[in-house]
Amino acid sequence: MADDQDELDLSTLDDDELVKQMHDDLYDGLKNEIEDGVNILLERGWEPYKVLTEALVEGMRIVGIDFRDGILFVPEVLLAANAMKAGMSILRPLLAATGAPKQGKMVIGTVKGDIHDIGKNLVSMMMEGAGFDVIDLGINNAVEKYLAAIEEHKPDILGMSALLTTTMPYMKVVIDAMKEQGIRNDYVVLVGGAPLNEAFADAIGADAYCRDAAVAVETAKDYVARRHNQRA
Numbered sequence: 001m002a003d004d005q006d007e008l009d010l011s012t013l014d015d016d017e018l019v020k021q022m023h024d025d026l027y028d029g030l031k032n033e034i035e036d037g038v039n040i041l042l043e044r045g046w047e048p049y050k051v052l053t054e055a056l057v058e059g060m061r062i063v064g065i066d067f068r069d070g071i072l073f074v075p076e077v078l079l080a081a082n083a084m085k086a087g088m089s090i091l092r093p094l095l096a097a098t099g100a101p102k103q104g105k106m107v108i109g110t111v112k113g114d115i116h117d118i119g120k121n122l123v124s125m126m127m128e129g130a131g132f133d134v135i136d137l138g139i140n141n142a143v144e145k146y147l148a149a150i151e152e153h154k155p156d157i158l159g160m161s162a163l164l165t166t167t168m169p170y171m172k173v174v175i176d177a178m179k180e181q182g183i184r185n186d187y188v189v190l191v192g193g194a195p196l197n198e199a200f201a202d203a204i205g206a207d208a209y210c211r212d213a214a215v216a217v218e219t220a221k222d223y224v225a226r227r228h229n230q231r232a
């Protein structure tokens with residue numbers, strides 16, 4: 001397939017064909033082609049968020065299906081993830097530069113044992129674009145790391161991400177530690193990641209489950225506004 005790609009001039013494709021081609025290129029982990037595709041769509045006037053969701057996130061959804069079904073394996077998925085990240089890094093400054101008024105501060109990180117960070121990065125980007133200062137702790141965060149970051153940055157919101165059924169229970173470890181320290185109610189705790197749902201968020205004592213980055217932004221804005229109103 002890579003040989004065919006060498007022949008193909010992405011700019012000759014119409015929008016639909018290009019987006020489909022980008023799904024294929026993401027699947028094949030073709031970083032340069034993904035960067036080119038993102039730039040072409042932007043030059044054609046596509047909103048960064050539309051490029052993100054329709055070309056990149058949808059492409060990764062397709063990768064996820066074949067990963068689940070044993071058609072793709074970790075090395076291929078890693079290449080796809082790198083290609084996705086390359087596309088996201090073009091979009092990041094555009095999504096952040098919305099000029100939105102300052103909303104508050106968020107500390108976010110993927111929990112211990114878990115190295116998935118694409119969704120978390122996407123949430124960070126969208127939160128920045130919505131006017132939040134984001135302190136991103138990266139992946140594989142132990143409870144101590146979250147607590148230290150909360151202490152240092154005093155955010156409005158703590159966000160946690162988990163993509164594995166084996167790591168999502170760790171969110172409760174963090175929330176329980178916050179309770180033990182008597183600081184749980186000082187912060188809004190939002191959680192997200194593909195295997196989670198609302199019932200899980202309730203069960204572990206989070207404030208809300210966020211299905212995707214757009215929901216995370218809306219939920220965060222909502223909670224921050226409520227807290228400001230309570231203080232007023």
Ligand code: B1M
Pocket residue numbers: 057060061063064065067068069074075077078081108113114115116117118119120122123158159160161162163164165166190191192193194195210211212213214216
């Ligand atoms: Co992984 N992996 N993976 N993987 N991987 C999944 C999660 C899996 C569902 C694939 C599958 O089998 N179908 C499966 C988990 C199964 C389970 O637990 N039930 C799985 C597995 C098994 C594994 C390994 C164990 C594989 C192995 O080694 N045998 C291993 C674990 C490594 C570890 O963490 N310890 C592993 C490794 C990897 C790669 C390294 C190859 C790579 C990660 C690269 C990276 O992130 N840098 C990878 C990838 C890419 C995936 C899939 C294919 C895609 C994840 C992704 O980036 N999605 C994934 C399949 C899937 O999820 N269907 C899979 C795109 C992203 C935009 O969506 O992350 O859901 P998502 O984020 C969304 C929302 O969930 C939400 O908003 C985001 C944006 O809209 N959200 C939040 C996420 N975090 C949030 C935090 C918030 C709010 C919202 O805070 C407020």
